[in-house]
Amino acid sequence: MSFATTDLSDAHPEAQVADPLFGDFGGKSEFYGQVVTVKVFEDNSMVRALLEERGNGQVLVVDGGGSARCALVGGNLGQLGVDNGWAGIVVNGFVRDSAELAEQEIGIKALGTHPRKSEKGLHTGHRNRTVTFAGVTFKSGQWLYADADGIVVSDSPIHDKK
16 A cells, blocks of 8 residues: 555645654654554563564554653564564654664654663553654554654544555
8 A cells, every 4th residue: 555644634634743753763664554552661561562462554652751761662672563563663762773673674753763772660551541742642543654754643544445
């Protein structure tokens, strides 16, 4: 399937559009799927747990609070996402192992890179919590579309299903 977030935004003005804060770090710059949310802070244990599950073409939206003190996704978690069929990961936070991530067949958007790993057991995570960042309110079950121009989020599918 081919789509452009610019066209989706034009055709669906009711759709939410994320503020342009994110860079592309995965091997795929274009991805879409139903949203699964997780809220964490400087501890990616819950991110790993979700990526170990079957993704079925979904997009994991990680609200890491924008913390610039560590990375929440790295090469190992990116590969888990590929292996388990996740379409993409959007991180309100940072990633590491950027060269590895760039070689993986998954879309990854994040605020930037950071070499420090997260600390396990530091904080609890919350799955399927409504999260708000980058001017968008993300809820599990919504549809997220991402490409080089940005991120569009809709309550229902808005792509051409051909």
